[in-house]
Amino acid sequence: MPENPKHILNPNNWVTLHSDYLFNYVITRVDNEELAKDIVQETFFSGLKAQHNFRGQASERTWLISILKRKIIDYYRKINSTKGKAEIKVNFYQDGDRKGSWLEERVPKMWDNEAEKNIENEELKVTLNNCIDNLPEKYRMVFVMKNVQHYETEEICNELGITASNLWVIIHRARHQLRKCLEDNWFAK
Amino acid sequence: MSKLFVSCEEATAICNKNQYKEASFWEKMKLQIHLFICKKCGLYSKQNATITKVCNRYLDSDDHPHTLSEHDKEIMQHSIEEKIDI
Incomplete structure (x- = not known):
């Protein structure tokens, strides 16, 4: 003692x-x-x-x-x-001549102008939250810590034991999926 | 110095980092050069800014502290006491 x-x-x-x-x-x-x-x-x-x-x-x-x-x-x-293996969809050619260019089916579509100007809408909030909930868990967790709780990059890295470049890859993929989800369910539907 | 011309994948990655104002000066340069020559990423960049606006508008941590129900606390207390007794 x-x-x-x-x-x-x-x-x-x-x-x-x-x-x-x-x-x-x-x-x-x-x-x-x-x-x-x-x-x-x-x-x-x-x-x-x-x-x-x-x-x-x-x-x-x-x-x-x-x-x-x-x-x-x-x-x-x-x-x-484990669950992280349920990966996010790829948006770009991963090899060959066109490596790093947009895959045809993942190119951003034109959005409805009015919808884009008019983001004051409670239903948009619901759609946004559904899209975030649909992210694979590891992406959702980092995205929420960054965008909802506003933790500093360094703080998130320390807490989850990841590097800053890991974090940006995760945020990058999460935002791609989020953009696509909002496009399909709100802005270009 | 790394290359000035980047792929769409790299450009959108910088664009995403830039939504948090954490892209470096060189990264922002590369993004601007890419946006000058690539319409698809230009559209992505514009939409990404809208998404940031939407997130800032609708995502905010509520300040109410989350609390456990009395029932949950009783269960926890009970299971701790059980372990202490062992």
Whole structure:
């Protein structure tokens, strides 16, 4: 036992003191209540198992958050390796003479002028959210952290354990899919 | 220095990065040169700006903190107590 630790752990009070804070932290990142609940629960379980590693230097909450962050990275790695295989459609020739040029069927179509000028429409908001929800999870997660939560690029990279160039590839693909989805369901339909 | 002429794929990638004002000076140069010669990407770029506007208009984190229901908390509390007892 360390002598006079500044902070002590009291697992009996974790739910009362920290569950809402942790839940809120996760949900701004994964945007799924059930999943967020599971991650919070797992964090508490891991905390219980790792109690002996707590040296009392950080507050109980800070310590729990550090465990929670690991859980979020683990989750991201999981979707990145499994479900992430459900890839986004390719938009450009990948090899040959025309490498990097638009595939014919993916070239942007002309949009309805009125629709493009008039973006004040609650139904557009619904369509936008549907299009975002249809993104593969790893793309959706990064896009939401960047566009909804407005996290800095560096912060997202640190939290998910990815490089800035990974992040831009993900954003690039997500936005291509989003543009196409909004084209098909709103601007050019 | 890397090449001045980029493919559509690279140009749209820069265009996307630029929506967050994070493209470098050289990247923006390459994008402008590409847009000057490529109508398809010109259209993409214009539409992409609209998408950014739509996102800025409709996507915003709500400031209400998310909370767990009392029921969920009870379940969590219970399962923690079970583990402590072991």
